[in-house]
Amino acid sequence: MSQPVASEVAVVVSGVHKVFNVDSADEVTALSDIDLTIGAGEFVSLIGPSGCGKSTLLRLIGDLLTPSVGEVTVFGKPAHAARLDQDYGMVFQHAGLFDWRRVAANIELPLELRGWSRVDRAARSAEMLELVRLPEFGGHYPRQLSGGMQQRVSIARALSFQPKLLLMDEPFGALDEMTREHMQLELLRIWRETGTTVVFVTHSVSESTFLSSRVVVLSARPGRIHSIVDVDLGDRTDDTREDPAFFAKATEVREALRGRGGAR
């Protein structure tokens, strides 16, 4: 459970509880006792059974929800201030593209809101479309794309303005194996090149092990941090996927997931 050495800290979640529908019949404690510090430049995965509060934790970091108890700081500021400063980019569990904007215009939306010029926007969205392997789809409308393609567009949208913090909620869930592996390597490349911090929600043990420097294993009802697995596999390549050290780590994560506190 090593915490990152003093260097810059990206996210601090301290003593957070999140209760939905307080004082009503369907009150749910989604998260309890969450303490988590994420260093700048880290790649952290959140893994846990469905309904354990992964999306909720991500939303708390993004100030799309406020904690019932406790506080969240992002880059030394309250999460609220960080949101207003547009310090993070978020990929939601559902692609959430705007029907009325063409694919390129969807990717350019955050740039537009930041006042980028048309030329710069067009250049960046073309670059992003290349990155997510959809170069010829900029002029299409989202409804003309498959679910996995839409999800890739939403990833491109989140990456377009190179945020210091990337919050990703099962971004590769809808992708086929080949595309998923490609996107994983691309994401790691971007992460290395830009030094961005990534908080990545996933259901997949191997995905979390392959991508992250730390895997946070959550347990359900109420959602708590069961354990944190450090993963030190060096620079990942496609060969890493067949590395015995990788399998050993994946097994460790899987064991943690199965450990007491796991749902059901």
Next chain:
Amino acid sequence: MIRNRLTGLGPPMVVGVAGLGLWEGIVWGFGIREFLLPRPSSIMDRLSENWPMLRQAGWETGRIAVSGLVAGIVAGVLLALVTTRFRTLNEGLTPLAVAVNATPIVALAPIFNAWFGITGTLSNQAVVVAIVFFPVFINTARGLTEVHPDELELMRSYAAGEWTILREVRIPNALPFFANALRVVAPLSVIAAIVAEYFGGPQNRIGNIITSSAAFARYDVAWAAIAVASAVGLGLFAAALLLERVSMPWRLVDGGSENHNTPGREK
């Protein structure tokens, strides 16, 4: 797409022409008297005989309908925008508007005559405005407020303000709702204008040509006036469809993923 549209016009044309033929045949075959139900061919004769008068009347009634339509749309959209901004206003006003919309507003026509004068066009226009306003307001307000929470969350993650959310999300989201309302109110505005004209307003409009022809048992002339009114209503309906097409190009493309909260797209 365009070709689909045109071939799509084929079947209704065939059925329409066949229907007119049947009508002609039945009136002729059963010897139905012309004042009960004139044959389409005699309606056409009256139409061409009285063409200058009917054309003028269609034009004037059309003007009432269109001016009331535009005013009602502007008022409905503006109020929808205002209520979206102030949630409590929206929650108070929308159920009320839905209730009023369910009442027979045309019944107000004689009262509007007392309010706005019986000789001018104002009271007729007021009837059209009152009819058009409610569906436009109700639908547009729904489209502006029934935005998917994910889309609002995304905009919040960009620290977008209410104004930006209105421009980037609410208004485009409301367009299909507005278009549905427009399809209803465009032809409705002609009906409203004619019914209003039954009760007063200047002479030589479609409405009073129908009433006076009927009073003199000139049903064939009344039918000719109805034909003109139908043409005006169809024209407005076609204009509404055209507007819908040009304003929402993304709905024209073929695609599997129908959006979550937008009203059904006609095929």
